[in-house]
Amino acid sequence: MNENIPANAPLEINIWLMIALMAVVTFGIRYALYARANAVSLPTRLEQALKYSAPCVLTAIWVPAVLFPQGELALNLNNPYLVGAAIAVVIGLWKKNILLTIVTSMLCFFAYKWLIL
Amino acid sequence: MSDTPNALFIKGVLDALPLIIGGIPFGIIFGTLSLNAGLDIWQTIGMSSIVFAGSAQFVAVGMLAAGTSLGFIVGATLIVNLRHLIYAASLLPHVKHLPQRWRIPLGFLLIDEVYAATYPHYLNNPQSDRNHWHYFGVGAAFFVSWNLATLVGIFFGANIEGIANWGLDFAMSATFIGMVMPHLINKPMIAGVLTSAALAILTHSLPHKIGLVISSIIGMAVGYSLEQWLRSKEQS
Numbered sequence: 001m002n003e004n005i006p007a008n009a010p011l012e013i014n015i016w017l018m019i020a021l022m023a024v025v026t027f028g029i030r031y032a033l034y035a036r037a038n039a040v041s042l043p044t045r046l047e048q049a050l051k052y053s054a055p056c057v058l059t060a061i062w063v064p065a066v067l068f069p070q071g072e073l074a075l076n077l078n079n080p081y082l083v084g085a086a087i088a089v090v091i092g093l094w095k096k097n098i099l100l101t102i103v104t105s106m107l108c109f110f111a112y113k114w115l116i117l
Numbered sequence: 118m119s120d121t122p123n124a125l126f127i128k129g130v131l132d133a134l135p136l137i138i139g140g141i142p143f144g145i146i147f148g149t150l151s152l153n154a155g156l157d158i159w160q161t162i163g164m165s166s167i168v169f170a171g172s173a174q175f176v177a178v179g180m181l182a183a184g185t186s187l188g189f190i191v192g193a194t195l196i197v198n199l200r201h202l203i204y205a206a207s208l209l210p211h212v213k214h215l216p217q218r219w220r221i222p223l224g225f226l227l228i229d230e231v232y233a234a235t236y237p238h239y240l241n242n243p244q245s246d247r248n249h250w251h252y253f254g255v256g257a258a259f260f261v262s263w264n265l266a267t268l269v270g271i272f273f274g275a276n277i278e279g280i281a282n283w284g285l286d287f288a289m290s291a292t293f294i295g296m297v298m299p300h301l302i303n304k305p306m307i308a309g310v311l312t313s314a315a316l317a318i319l320t321h322s323l324p325h326k327i328g329l330v331i332s333s334i335i336g337m338a339v340g341y342s343l344e345q346w347l348r349s350k351e352q353s
Contacts (some may be wrong), residue, residue, distance in 0.1 A: 029195070029202055
């Protein structure tokens with residue numbers, strides 16, 4: 001998980017500025033098209049490419065999260081994240097039901113984590 | 118009438134509940150991690166309520182804890198949230214008729230789960246011009262639950278020893294897997310997602326979440342190119 005940084009670590013970043021910039025970027029992306037909804041139409045090519053955006057970005061987030069839960073590659077059965085994710089992938093591909101995938105894999109994850117401890 | 122603003126709002130709230138189940142542990146762990154990364158209580162509350170972007174918040178506090186600079190954190194926010202542009206594009210025809218006082222909050226609330234919960238409602242009720250009440254219900258339910266979960270996380274993080282080791286962060290992976298798997302129904306999408314997965318592993322050690330950027334963009338390019346190639350082969 002995360003390293004605790006000592007309270008006296010040099011935090012050069014102004015955190016409120018960071019939050020403000022993150023908010024501007026995030027809202028900007030979500031609202032940009034709505035802002036001029038009557039005038040905007042996306043180029044077809046861009047629309048076709050953007051279709052791949054959510055699945056690819058989400059995958060690039062969750063795959064490392066379950067393979068490197070402590071920062072190092074953990075490709076073994078002692079890694080409950082990997083086991084839980086494998087179960088989620090199987091249920092997700094099989095049933096294509098988001099709620100079922102989340103609930104079942106989380107229950108399996110916590111049960112497995114408790115069992116191997 | 119099931120088409121009244123009230124009824125649609127409540128239906129939106131109810132339709133949001135399944136995904137909120139995945140969002141709650143994720144919000145709790147965000148609250149605890151955020152304190153660990155050096156944010157104070159108000160900054161943590163501010164992040165959840167002003168930015169309102171689960172995975173980007175998660176990535177940002179991780180980068181902050183690793184000592185990354187501001188520019189890279191904001192850049193990663195851009196890349197991580199870029200997918201919301203496609204949600205906006207697909208909802209665009211349905212919000213066109215609304216005044217700005219609606220479009221602004223609806224844009225602010227446009228997260229993965231809100232899109233996933235309200236878009237099917239739009240498809241199933243194409244005749245209604247009040248579907249924005251459903252969208253608003255889903256979004257409001259998510260906003261409230263995300264911020265309450267963050268508060269719980271702040272409280273737990275400050276009071277319960279070792280909560281960071283409970284594995285609550287698995288909820289994020291479980292939710293993302295649940296959202297990605299239903300898309301894997303054609304070759305270009307499967308190729309794009311597998312490319313992103315492989316590159317995300319290979320580039321994991323690169324600093325500043327550059328690996329996330331590289332693997333996302335190349336995965337998209339592979340999916341899109343394969344789609345174009347298959348189409349041109351079909352035509353010839």
